[in-house]
Amino acid sequence: MIKIENLRKVYSDNGYEALKSINLEMNEGELVCLLGPSGCGKTTILNLLAGLLDPTSGDIKFDNDSVINKHPKDRNIGLVFQNYALYPHMTVLQNVMFPLTVGKNKVSKQEAETRAKKYMEITNILELADKKPGNMSGGQQQRVAITRALVQNPKVLLLDEPLSNLDARLRLRIREEIRRLVKEIGITTIFVTHDQEEALSISDRIVIMDSGIVQQFDIPQNLYLEPANLFVAKFMGNPIINLFTAEKNGNNLTTKDFSINLNLLTKDRFKGELNKGKYIVGIRPEYFVLSQSPLFNVAIESVELIGKDAILNFNISGEHVKSITDINEKIQENQTVGFDIDYSKIYIFNEDGTRVY
Amino acid sequence: MEKLNSFIAKGFVVFMSIITLFPFVYMILASLMTFQEATSIPPTIFPEVPQFENYSVAMEQAPFAKYFVNTVFVSTVSTIGTLITSILAAFAFVKLEFKGKDMLVLGMAALLMVPYEVTVFTNYQTIAQMNLLDTYSALIIPSLASIFYIFYLKNYLTSVPISYYKAAKVDGCGDLEFIVRILIPLIKPALFTMAILSFISGWNSFLWPILVTNSTDMRLLSNGLSSFATESGTHVHLQMAASTISIVPILIIYLVFRKQIIRGVVKSGVKG
Numbered sequence: 001m002i003k004i005e006n007l008r009k010v011y012s013d014n015g016y017e018a019l020k021s022i023n024l025e026m027n028e029g030e031l032v033c034l035l036g037p038s039g040c041g042k043t044t045i046l047n048l049l050a051g052l053l054d055p056t057s058g059d060i061k062f063d064n065d066s067v068i069n070k071h072p073k074d075r076n077i078g079l080v081f082q083n084y085a086l087y088p089h090m091t092v093l094q095n096v097m098f099p100l101t102v103g104k105n106k107v108s109k110q111e112a113e114t115r116a117k118k119y120m121e122i123t124n125i126l127e128l129a130d131k132k133p134g135n136m137s138g139g140q141q142q143r144v145a146i147t148r149a150l151v152q153n154p155k156v157l158l159l160d161e162p163l164s165n166l167d168a169r170l171r172l173r174i175r176e177e178i179r180r181l182v183k184e185i186g187i188t189t190i191f192v193t194h195d196q197e198e199a200l201s202i203s204d205r206i207v208i209m210d211s212g213i214v215q216q217f218d219i220p221q222n223l224y225l226e227p228a229n230l231f232v233a234k235f236m237g238n239p240i241i242n243l244f245t246a247e248k249n250g251n252n253l254t255t256k257d258f259s260i261n262l263n264l265l266t267k268d269r270f271k272g273e274l275n276k277g278k279y280i281v282g283i284r285p286e287y288f289v290l291s292q293s294p295l296f297n298v299a300i301e302s303v304e305l306i307g308k309d310a311i312l313n314f315n316i317s318g319e320h321v322k323s324i325t326d327i328n329e330k331i332q333e334n335q336t337v338g339f340d341i342d343y344s345k346i347y348i349f350n351e352d353g354t355r356v357y
Numbered sequence: 358m359e360k361l362n363s364f365i366a367k368g369f370v371v372f373m374s375i376i377t378l379f380p381f382v383y384m385i386l387a388s389l390m391t392f393q394e395a396t397s398i399p400p401t402i403f404p405e406v407p408q409f410e411n412y413s414v415a416m417e418q419a420p421f422a423k424y425f426v427n428t429v430f431v432s433t434v435s436t437i438g439t440l441i442t443s444i445l446a447a448f449a450f451v452k453l454e455f456k457g458k459d460m461l462v463l464g465m466a467a468l469l470m471v472p473y474e475v476t477v478f479t480n481y482q483t484i485a486q487m488n489l490l491d492t493y494s495a496l497i498i499p500s501l502a503s504i505f506y507i508f509y510l511k512n513y514l515t516s517v518p519i520s521y522y523k524a525a526k527v528d529g530c531g532d533l534e535f536i537v538r539i540l541i542p543l544i545k546p547a548l549f550t551m552a553i554l555s556f557i558s559g560w561n562s563f564l565w566p567i568l569v570t571n572s573t574d575m576r577l578l579s580n581g582l583s584s585f586a587t588e589s590g591t592h593v594h595l596q597m598a599a600s601t602i603s604i605v606p607i608l609i610i611y612l613v614f615r616k617q618i619i620r621g622v623v624k625s626g627v628k629g
Contacts, residue, residue, distance in 0.1 A: 050523075050527055051527075052523050052526065052527070072526050072527045072529075073526065073527065073528065073529030073530075077527060078527075079523070079524060079527045081520040081523070081524060082520075083518060083520055085518060085520035085521050085523070085524040087521065087539055087543075088543070089542040089543060098525075098528060098530075098538075099528035099529065099530075102525070102528060102529055102530040102531070102534050102538065103528070103529030103530055103531060103534065104529060105529050148524075148528075152528070152529075
């Protein structure tokens with residue numbers, strides 16, 4: 001449906017290379033999130049898709065047709081902005097009708113109103129028709145903005161951080177609503193966000209971006225379970241993954257305070273040969289497990305309770321480490337406990353961040 | 358202490374109001390005096406017997422009806438012209454990207470520093486070369502665009518989120534459609550202030566019309582006021598009567614639109 005080929009964007013005014021070489025392919029009716037820290041290029045991709053920016057090189061195809069030289073209005077897209085961009089001097093109905101009353105897609109006023117009301121019924125905002133955006137809550141404005149984007153019956157819906165202006169509880173509700181709505185209509189949707197929880201909860205697939213490069217494009221659970229590289233491993237997960245620098249000596253990966261016997265690792269998870277040299281070992285907090293025959297013993301510095309789990313903080317190999325255990329273990333501050341590692345769940349990265357295990 | 362502060366503050370406001378209002382009040386009082394009262398030293402404040410006939414005498418001194426029509430026509434046309442050119446220019450500066458934009462803004466800002474009197478001569482030359490002297494075009498053309506108002510609107514437009522423009526563009530809205538449907542309704546208060554300030558300055562313009570017109574047919578109200586100056590001295594009382602009449606329309610406009618004017622001025626920090 002959408003095919004992005006070798007897309008590169010350098011901003012001409014300051015020479016900033018926002019996108020290096022992006023290749024992505026999205027399917028009809030799919031809900032894809034562009035996820036990444038600010039400045040990673042995700043909004044640039046959205047603007048390029050919408051035609052609000054011109055790429056430096058590369059191509060974008062909708063249904064195998066290049067849209068690079070097409071004006072935004074000819075691309076058949078709907079766009080929702082972070083601040084909604086509702087026109088404050090128009091009522092909700094007028095806002096939703098607006099795309100049908102301008103440019104070459106102009107239809108008669110009567111028809112515009114009928115079509116607007118049809119979509120307003122789907123998004124449940126019919127009763128707001130005569131209100132002005134200034135008198136509405138963020139959630140309501142959000143719905144109006146989405147309705148306005150849908151009213152031209154576009155093939156692609158682009159959402160630019162649509163939830164970041166809403167309070168936490170509303171955000172949960174609206175994101176479910178958005179997913180239900182776009183799935184009901186069956187429209188291909190691209191959703192930009194910097195909130196991983198948001199992305200994980202609503203997407204079919206997620207594009208993780210950093211410094212103008214696609215780091216990984218995958219289904220949500222794979223991003224967590226099988227990160228393609230160090231960036232993704234660090235970006236996904238909360239508390240964040242624990243990282244140790246280690247050196248390969250014979251059959252052991254040695255950190256300052258403990259070492260990992262490579263024979264204990266799962267053979268088919270290796271992506272390549274481990275040569276002599278330095279590596280980064282990544283261990284998620286839940287894969288430090290309490291053990292009677294521990295790999296190392298350590299004194300717990302502090303304990304944070306988060307519901308059914310407890311986060312144990314301690315120092316080892318010069319790193320501050322967080323580990324998650326069941327609250328029933330009843331571990332106290334200053335208590336010394338023994339830890340082992342779940343070797344089938346850890347990651348090993350080269351120093352440049354590529355994953356080798 | 359607080360009471361004292363509020364007293365001082367109020368006193369200051371009253372004092373400033375008196376300073377600002379006195380000339381207007383004196384203009385009206387003087388328009389009702391005899392020539393002797395108006396020119397006496399020490400000055401008279403209140404006329405002994407109000408001389409209402411001053412008004413009719415003053416009106417006969419010059420073709421004020423014609424001046425009035427001229428002034429309304431010239432001010433209206435140049436105000437509409439200024440509105441159109443300023444909106445288009447400010448829109449281009451704020452929402453469009455084009456080469457040399459920064460240079461253009463800089464150049465125009467520099468022009469803003471040039472005093473009006475300097476441009477009078479070159480403007481006169483231009484109008485004379487175009488054979489437009491003593492026509493309405495001569496009166497109107499130089500005031501069809503104003504850098505000051507372009508900058509004023511430009512500032513105002515930057516407060517309109519760029520996403521409005523982008524959203525409209527994606528919806529298939531052209532630039533002119535965007536200006537008419539979205540921009541103008543949003544910046545109405547600014548346009549109001551601008552229109553009124555521009556109208557007032559058109560109404561009060563004196564130097565330019567006297568330079569480019571020769572026939573009384575083409576003169577404006579403020580030129581008419583100078584006709585009271587004769588070789589034997591100025592008929593102050595009649596001049597004041599004529600002045601009073603000439604500011605009445607502006608006062609009416611102000612009273613009708615005062616809410617909009619004040620809103621626009623307060624929001625932008627510009628004073629007329």
